[in-house]
Amino acid sequence: MTALSIVVPCFNEEECLPLLHQRLTGAAVASFGSDYEIILVNDGSRDGTWPIMERLAAADPRLTCVNLSRNHGHQLALTAGLDLARGTRILIVDADLQDPPELLAPMLEVMEREQADVVYGVRMSRAGETRFKRATAHAFYRLLSRATEIDIPLDAGDFRLMSRRALDVLLAMPEQARFVRGMVAWIGFRQVPFAYDRAERAAGETKYPLSKMIRFALDALTGFSSAPLKLASHVGLLLSLGSLLIIGYILFAFVTGHSIQGWTSLMLVVVVLGAVQMFVLAMMGEYIGRLYSQAKQRPLYIVQDIAGEARMPRRGLG
Ligand code: UDP
Ligand code: MG
Numbered sequence: 001m002t003a004l005s006i007v008v009p010c011f012n013e014e015e016c017l018p019l020l021h022q023r024l025t026g027a028a029v030a031s032f033g034s035d036y037e038i039i040l041v042n043d044g045s046r047d048g049t050w051p052i053m054e055r056l057a058a059a060d061p062r063l064t065c066v067n068l069s070r071n072h073g074h075q076l077a078l079t080a081g082l083d084l085a086r087g088t089r090i091l092i093v094d095a096d097l098q099d100p101p102e103l104l105a106p107m108l109e110v111m112e113r114e115q116a117d118v119v120y121g122v123r124m125s126r127a128g129e130t131r132f133k134r135a136t137a138h139a140f141y142r143l144l145s146r147a148t149e150i151d152i153p154l155d156a157g158d159f160r161l162m163s164r165r166a167l168d169v170l171l172a173m174p175e176q177a178r179f180v181r182g183m184v185a186w187i188g189f190r191q192v193p194f195a196y197d198r199a200e201r202a203a204g205e206t207k208y209p210l211s212k213m214i215r216f217a218l219d220a221l222t223g224f225s226s227a228p229l230k231l232a233s234h235v236g237l238l239l240s241l242g243s244l245l246i247i248g249y250i251l252f253a254f255v256t257g258h259s260i261q262g263w264t265s266l267m268l269v270v271v272v273l274g275a276v277q278m279f280v281l282a283m284m285g286e287y288i289g290r291l292y293s294q295a296k297q298r299p300l301y302i303v304q305d306i307a308g309e310a311r312m313p314r315r316g317l318g
Contacts, residue, residue, distance in 0.1 A: 004028055004036040004104075005087030009077035010095040014048040015203035020095055021056050021063065027101035028062075031108055038063045040095075041081040044071030050305075057307035064308035072301045073212070075178045075219070078158060080301045082171060083315050090162045092180075097202040099159035107161045107194055117166040117189035120181075121159035121196050128200030140217055144182075147227040152185045152220075153193060160184065176294045179220040186224070222286050229287070232280040239276065 006024050010017070021038070028036040042050045042065065053065035066080055078092065089111070093099045099121060107119045126134055141154045158181055162170075169187045170180070185191065208216070221228065246269075300315055 002035055002037050002087045003032045004089050005085035006038045006091045007081035007085055008093055008095050009041050009043055009074055010049055011043040011207045012045045012047045013095040014052055016095050017052045019202055020097060023101045027104045031105050039081045039084050041066045041077045043077035044068055054307045066303055067305040069302035069304045075180050076301045078180055079178055088164045090167050092158045092160055098198050100199055103196055110192060110194055111161055114192045116192045117163040118184060118191040119161045119194050120156045122193045123155045123198045124195050126198045144220055147225040150186050152182045156181060177219040177223055177290050179223045182220055182224050218286055222290055228283045235276060
């Protein structure tokens with residue numbers, strides 16, 4: 001057991017790595033001397049991330065680097081790193097240094113003082129991110145908090161310090177679609193927020209294009225809420241009531257001998273019903289697809305190589 005494990009998922013982050021390694025090391029040494037480990041996970045990068053990791057790991061015995069077989073996505077890369085962590089405390093950061101590693105010391109202080117199992121970063125401001133990103137993130141966290149029964153903190157990313165027992169519970173959860181920040185919130189124990197200002201990316205561009213953002217949001221929503229399914233039943237009820245009114249109207253018109261103008265009203269009903277039905281089907285599909293992938297029980301990720309201290313994660317083949 002080491003006192004601290006720092007876990008970082010990395011996708012096409014070659015420009016950030018040397019500075020990342022330097023700043024993580026600085027922060028860890030300041031708090032724990034030599035009693036720490038850093039775990040970098042290469043999530044199938046297409047740039048020079050892995051060769052740089054191998055070089056860094058060769059020169060630093062406290063650094064372990066994991067090479068996944070392909071791009072498995074942020075949350076699974078993170079899980080791969082967490083599976084390897086041996087620390088009594090675990091710090092999760094992003095590779096782009098948007099979460100300043102130097103906050104480790106004040107976060108540790110909060111953890112001690114509050115006897116907390118989780119100290120999670122809450123973004124007060126987000127520097128260098130597009131208006132679109134900020135607006136969608138803002139809306140997403142609020143929608144999620146309305147839709148879910150558990151309290152997933154607003155504006156909190158994966159930047160957090162966790163205790164070993166919280167991590168063990170997290171790793172025991174069998175989900176294939178992993179929305180880590182929500183799963184941590186679900187665990188319970190004492191979790192306290194830690195407000196910070198999110199820095200700009202150290203280098204490069206966001207690795208979250210719209211398609212990944214949508215998938216991430218759907219994983220969160222389907223993983224923690226059945227609200228979309230309930231919405232379907234509410235809409236269904238509403239439409240049924242509406243149809244009663246229309247039936248009444250049609251019968252009334254028939255009995256009193258009024259002819260009803262057809263095309264407009266007919267098309268309206270067809271289009272509205274078609275759209276609602278497709279939407280409900282699509283929502284059900286999101287759940288069914290996840291049920292299917294859960295049923296297949298494939299490994300969450302595949303490890304191709306490990307540089308640094310040789311050990312295998314608890315999950316994932318290699
Ligand atoms: N990331 C990853 N796999 C992916 C996409 C992203 O491991 O498929 C990592 C990325 O390298 C970074 C973290 O996830 O360490 C967050 O990504 P990014 O900073 O691009 O997201 P943003 O801060 O723009 O939301
Ligand atoms: Mg980032």
